[in-house]
Amino acid sequence: MATAIKLDSKVPSGPLESRWTRHKDQLKLVSPTNKRKYTILVVGTGLAGASAAASLAELGYNVKAFCIQDSPRRAHSIAAQGGINAAKNYRNDGDSIWRLFYDTIKGGDFRAREANVYRLAELSVNIIDQCVAQGVPFAREYGGLLDTRSFGGALVERTFYARGQTGQQLLLGAYSAMMRQVDAGRVTLYPRREMLDLVVINGQARGIVCRNLITGELESYVGDAVVLCTGGYGNAYFLATYAKNSNATAIWRCHKRGALFANPCFTQIHPTCIPVTGDYQSKLTLMSESLRNDGRVWVPKKKGDTRPPNEIPEDERDYFLERKYPTYGNLAPRDIASRAVKAVCDEGRGVGATGRAVYLDFSDTIREKGIEYIKEKYGNLFEMYQHITGEDPYKVPMRIYPAVHYTMGGLWVDYNLMSTIPGLFVLGEANFSDHGANRLGASALMQGLADGYFIIPYTIGDYFANTTLPKVSPEHSAFKESLADVHRFLTKLLSIKGNKTVLEFHRELGMILWDYVGMARNAQGLQIAIEKIRKLREEFWNNLKVPGDNNMLNKNLEMAGRVADFLELAELMAIDALHREESCGAHFREEYQTPDGEALRNDEQFCYVAAWEYTGDLGKPELHKEPLVFEFVTPTVRSYK
Amino acid sequence: MTKKMTLHLRIWRQPNPHTPGRFVTYTIRDVSSDMSLLELLDVLNEELIKKGEPPVEFDSDCREGICGTCGFLVNGVAHGPKRGRTACQQYLRDFKDGETITLEPFRAKAFPVIKDLVVDRSALDRIMAAGGYISVNTGSAPDANSIPIPKEIAEQAFDAAACIGCGACVAACPNASASLFVSAKIAHLALLPQGQPERIRRVLRMVEQMDKEGFGDCSNHGECEAVCPKNISIKHIAIMRREYLRALWSL
Amino acid sequence: MALWPQSSVAKKFLNAITGIGLFIFVVVHLFENLLLLTGNPDDFNRWAHFLESFGVVLRIIEIGLAAFFIAHIWSALLVYWDKWKARPHGYRVYRTAGWTSRQTLSSQTMIYTGIVLLAFVIWHVITFRFGPYYPIMVDGVEMRDLHRLVVEVFNEPINVVLYVAVMVFLGFHLRHGFWSALQSLGAYHPRWTPVWYSGGVLVAAALAAGFIVIPIWVYLYL
């Protein structure tokens, strides 16, 4: 199957500042009357999907929007807390598009395309305008103007926020814009649908096969283009900050239909999450990074010290971040802090029932600045912590542990956001585009909305204008085959009738990934992981037990399909991690570090996007490299000292 | 303090919309009090699957109280005993050891039961489509700071906009009215300068759609506010009525 | 566009406006009736006669009052009709979450207390408005001796008991109705609404108590 795919990033040339503008000017247009003749299938209704569906419908296209949840408003984007970056420079603190661009590309450890990242920074400005016009209630100052705050990795205050619910408010804005188009008859909603296959006809993406999650019926939808906005795949790790329904199925099945998967091993792990309390744990909850401004991280010096924290005297505590990183201390960057926490827990000095947590202690700040200070700054976070753990963080130190939070990898797309399958566009977290090897806080929301509001409306028109799309009907043999494939797949899952549940398999897979393809990886571990994943996959297909039937609401069957895909994707993640013999961003290979434990990037050999092609053999994907050329910035060492 | 508990779950089981449902009681032993209620259901489902019985279907997604996917009645109260929280944020430590917990789906004509604890709330989306938006095409927005909005107004708008669309207000309302949900959106947009041009149309159309969907009328029981996980105040219902009066006036 | 009276919001406007109208009538009516207790039977009769002297105007007011009753009942029935349709399958276990909930026995029984009031008003109007005409001369003018009629009626213990019972229902109706009407008209104030809400208890209790005193007093002392 392996063909000579040539990765053409379609990145325009010329001065960085004018690339997008010039590119737009050169894109072909579809006339307003003709737009009505095109049907676009938008899969996913998070920030990327809802904004795309709304914008495309406004232009006059027919849009069909699909999502798993019972309402498009519930997409995972709803959970984003912190904020969204934009280079508005309302503060006059020296921010600019260039600076946002530079911070983002540096934050990504120089593993993203310059032109993409610059465009993202450029569009960030319009996003805020658009959202405010939709009625998004961003935080404001007394003068009535928009408030901003600073976020990790930046020296300027460019993060716009809506209390701790920025993602919710932005998504509701995009959702309402989309609902307006539903009312206008331009968008048709298909909630409680799961896309299970992509239909490719004559090499073009022409439709999808979905399962109606209520009736179990398989449905075919024909379109002139498919826009995937199905989010990240971090749930491969089972325990993650993702919503339970986040999955890799849509992108994985497109991958198997020919779309290349880029940088699958780039996974971001967030240091401050509420730790696991027992094996029943179903997900992890993020606690804002800002807590590290006032909390001190420590563990007991002694192994297996089970005394309550308040009884451990000062000189028996190890403030390991402060010890290891005297300059940054508790504010060491996400990946570094996460790794340090894992290390002390691996030594057996972790705290809490499971030993997989460290203390985040506010008692010094409470003593110095008073409880009111803490209440005002972190009141709602403390409350949330108390809800979940039943412990009062004003009295006992919080317990925190890192958790999987974001996937920088995803389907490979060119500058137009089109994958290697013509007509298949990929937006938001589902693509690999703008964050390189590590994403900066508050830039995922920015990317999802830039893709949906401001990029796809231009680039999809160019595709239509340049492409002949023969009429196809759901009766086409490709649809029939696809339906049969999906049906076979589902029937197989149901017919194994083994002894282990989907949840058990998912947990096991999660443990493997967490242990070997987590915060710190090494060649040996990755080999082990690949072995284990293969074994587990084999067991899955022989010993899975899925209750119920296909012709009804059956969440276990849904999960089974998703876990089946995670089991395949997991191997690719390990393979990618193994092949990338350098440390960059969130990808830390223990073999490649400086003597003092810093990530050691290898620009000579690995300054490229690793795009993997499915060959029919999961163990032998074919690697395609898209070299990354830096014309405007010079890759430097990301130093935190 | 973590402790082990035994709990009895009395759950509404209904295989599909057409077959009548009934309560079935299950006992789960030795579970940790740190577990969430939904995790307890996960544990129960694992046991049921192993025994070859159909697991209990329920909706959930974010499991941190923001997406609005989860929700059912816990001992007669929508979302459960702890106020200001969704079902996914209820923890076993807030129940008594040995207690029987009754779980029943949200009930309203506009929320038909799909299976077990899963109901269809798409009526709320249709109400949103009828006017829960500001008409502004992508790309046509003026600079975000061109219209200052007093902080207080922005905060009030936020209080209304915080609604997660869970439908607990409908479920708890003795009249099965969607007034709190609908009014929260109307109030959010009516408070902002951007929402002014469509004020009249919005309230008339959203209320009309709400009625069409078969929700009840509001008798001011205020139960909705008490169960709302986002503490949306019935003040917004009053605002919706003022908006409606304004609209009638100007017709 | 479906407007009043089909819309749920408009229905409540009508219900609230008529409810407030009826409330005002009842308050005025209470003060009228308190004239029974002045010790001088003529006071009451004189007032009734004074009202009668408005002739056509009074008829119009009476028709208006009847219209208010009908509109109030009609809108209330519509609300309840919708309520019953909106949840065909009730809960097996349901309880109020407490806290800020305004659900009370009185809010839950508006339709029943209302129906009792309706039955009462019919009976009451037949008894008094269309009851026996006893002539009496006051200040040289012939009037209807309503005082005597009232005394007659309230000397029957059964009537006193029924009246007292109905007044309790009236109190319950207004305990929720008082603040509810304001809320239905969109009057909400973060500070005053709680006052109206709690004040509703006092208003309702005072009104019921006022009306309860009359038959008992008449029975005991007149």
Ligand SMILES: Cc1cc2nc3c(=O)[nH]c(=O)nc-3n(C[C@H](O)[C@H](O)[C@H](O)COP(=O)(O)OP(=O)(O)OC[C@H]3O[C@@H](n4cnc5c(N)ncnc54)[C@H](O)[C@@H]3O)c2cc1C
């Ligand atoms: C706790 C948390 C906090 C965060 N905070 C921030 C923050 O402060 N700032 C920031 O910038 N970023 C933040 N992020 C990251 C950010 O929220 C996400 O990256 C972003 O929202 C992803 O948006 P999306 O539109 O790409 O996908 P999603 O919002 O994940 O949407 C996916 C959509 O696809 C649908 N879907 C998936 N698979 C299928 C299928 N097979 N068939 C049909 N539909 C399907 C789903 O139903 C859903 O509608 C946070 C993430 C988490 C987990």
Ligand code: HEM
């Ligand atoms: C003296 C007579 C009456 C007075 C003073 C009165 C007063 C009120 C008031 C102030 C309200 C609140 C309005 C609102 O919620 O907006 C109300 C509601 C109501 N009234 Fe009456 N009322 C009277 C008679 C009746 C009668 C005869 C009925 C007969 C059915 C009735 C049935 C109702 C009902 C059902 C409601 C509640 C409506 C709802 O739940 O939305 N009332 N009344």
Ligand code: HEM
């Ligand atoms: C103890 C208490 C009451 C007494 C003594 C009393 C007495 C009377 C009398 C004497 C009349 C006849 C007036 C006339 O024909 O001019 C009357 C009329 C009326 N009463 Fe009462 N009343 C009492 C309570 C109530 C209550 C609680 C209500 C309402 C809920 C009510 C409603 C009416 C109405 C609607 C009329 C007819 C008014 C009209 O036709 O003008 N009364 N009452």
Ligand code: SF4
């Ligand atoms: S108003 Fe409250 S209870 Fe109702 S849908 Fe919104 S969040 Fe849920």
Ligand code: F3S
């Ligand atoms: S509980 Fe129902 S009656 Fe009104 S105030 Fe809330 S919608």
Ligand code: FES
């Ligand atoms: S699962 Fe999202 S609110 Fe409960």
